Amino acid sequence: MWRRWPHLSNSASAAALILGTPKLAFTTHQGDGPPVLFIHGMLAAQVFWQWNLPAMRTVSTPVTIDLWGHDRSPSPPDETAYHPSTGFVDAFEAVREQHNVDRWMVVSHSLGTALAMHYALAKPHRVAGLVITNSRSGFALQDRAELDAETERTVKAIGKRGMAAFDRSPIHPARSRRLAPDVKSTLAEAVERHDPFGLSQLLRHTLPLSSSAYRLAELKTPTLLAWGIYEKAFDAGAKLAIERIPDLRVARLQAGHAVNLGDRDGFDNAVTGFISEMDNNK
Numbered sequence: 001m002w003r004r005w006p007h008l009s010n011s012a013s014a015a016a017l018i019l020g021t022p023k024l025a026f027t028t029h030q031g032d033g034p035p036v037l038f039i040h041g042m043l044a045a046q047v048f049w050q051w052n053l054p055a056m057r058t059v060s061t062p063v064t065i066d067l068w069g070h071d072r073s074p075s076p077p078d079e080t081a082y083h084p085s086t087g088f089v090d091a092f093e094a095v096r097e098q099h100n101v102d103r104w105m106v107v108s109h110s111l112g113t114a115l116a117m118h119y120a121l122a123k124p125h126r127v128a129g130l131v132i133t134n135s136r137s138g139f140a141l142q143d144r145a146e147l148d149a150e151t152e153r154t155v156k157a158i159g160k161r162g163m164a165a166f167d168r169s170p171i172h173p174a175r176s177r178r179l180a181p182d183v184k185s186t187l188a189e190a191v192e193r194h195d196p197f198g199l200s201q202l203l204r205h206t207l208p209l210s211s212s213a214y215r216l217a218e219l220k221t222p223t224l225l226a227w228g229i230y231e232k233a234f235d236a237g238a239k240l241a242i243e244r245i246p247d248l249r250v251a252r253l254q255a256g257h258a259v260n261l262g263d264r265d266g267f268d269n270a271v272t273g274f275i276s277e278m279d280n281n282k
Contacts, residue, residue, distance in 0.1 A: 022081065024091050025072035026065040028099070031057035034279055035099045037092065038064045041110025041135075042202065043171050045071040045190040048109070051183065052260050055268035059275045060105070065095060067112070069198015071190055076198075082205035084118040092119050096126060105129040105278055107271060109260060111202075114138030114210035120221045121212060129278035130223045131271050132241070133259045139237030140211040148208055155200045162196045178230075178256045216244035224249045224274040226267055228259030249274065 027046055028035070036056070040048040046064035049056075056062045066073035068082060068091075081087040092115075096104055105128050108116035113135035120127040132138070157165035166172050173179065173187035212219070223245055227238050229252050241248060251270035255262025260271075 022068075022074045022076040024065045024067070024095060026063055026095050026098075029053055029057060029062045029064070031059075031061035033058075033060035033275065034104060035063050035096075035101055036060040036105045036107060036275060037095065038062055039092075039106065039108040039112030039116050040065075040067065040070070041112045041171075042199075043070075043166060043169075043173065043191055043194070044109070044112075044187065045193070047071075047186060047190050048258075049107075049260070050186075051264060052268055052271075055272055056107075056275075059272045059279070063095065063099065063104075067115075067202070069195045069202060071193045074198070075195045075201060079201065079205045082201050084115055084206055084209050085122055088115050088206070089119050089122045093123065093126070102126070103128040103282075105131070105275060107131040108135075109133045110135050110257065111137050111207070111210065114212065115206075117212040117216075117219060118210075120223075121215055121218060124220055127221050128282060129274065130219075130221045131226060131274060132223060133226045134228050134231050134234040134237070134257050136234060136237055137207060137210040139213050139216075139234075139240050141213050141236075141240075151203045151207055155204050158196045158200045158203075163191065163194060163199075165196075166191065166199075176258070178262050179258060180261075183261055213240055216240060217246065219245050220247065222247045222249075222278060224251065224270065226251050226253060226259050226270055228253055228255035228257060228262055230254070230256040230262070 038049045045066050049064050053062055069075045103126055106116045113132040114137045116130060117138055120130050173184050176184055225241050225248060253259050253263040253266040260267040
């Protein structure tokens, strides 16, 4: 039986940034199982997972983080911190080491899924199981130049308007057509706490390098795809995952992009079952 992990303070984050070693903000929630890392997507935050935590705590000790520039995490000035296969891998490893475990599982969403796949590819001996969801960035096959041009337009808009540049963005939670009103308002409040500089760095240095579409066959970690089937724009990504990821399980869920919120029961059941299976097989 795994012991309950105490809540770990994140007060070191601000001090670490001053010392030149920025750390991701995280919260370790009490739970009955091994530590599991939860990685949100663009414009979300740790709060993205709060509705799933009651179920997740029955089989794990959830560790939720804020990505660079989001909510309580800093925005490192060095662009290398934002690179998916190096900077973010190092940041995730720092959180793992603080929890004193050799291996753990990772649950992810959207851009978080892209980052989680880079993590599992770079550190397969550290990731015991991986949950991925709808992530167009993680499975993108678009031309790099096309992505760079679109990203640069958004970065310029952020420079002029700050967080207001996202007001009409389809990824802003306030514009979701599928989320419950209370969920939308909670997620929208978190957006107001984000740092425009950190987000612009993510767009410029993370997003163009985020896809693992051509390396999926190298992903040896046992993986669950929690697929929100209502998001038709992800059909091609789901097809790639099914065709190329060797050890893949698929849960087709009645939800759109935010699958953990759109079909909460389905997501919770699929993910807790997967975590339990991986924990029993360790």
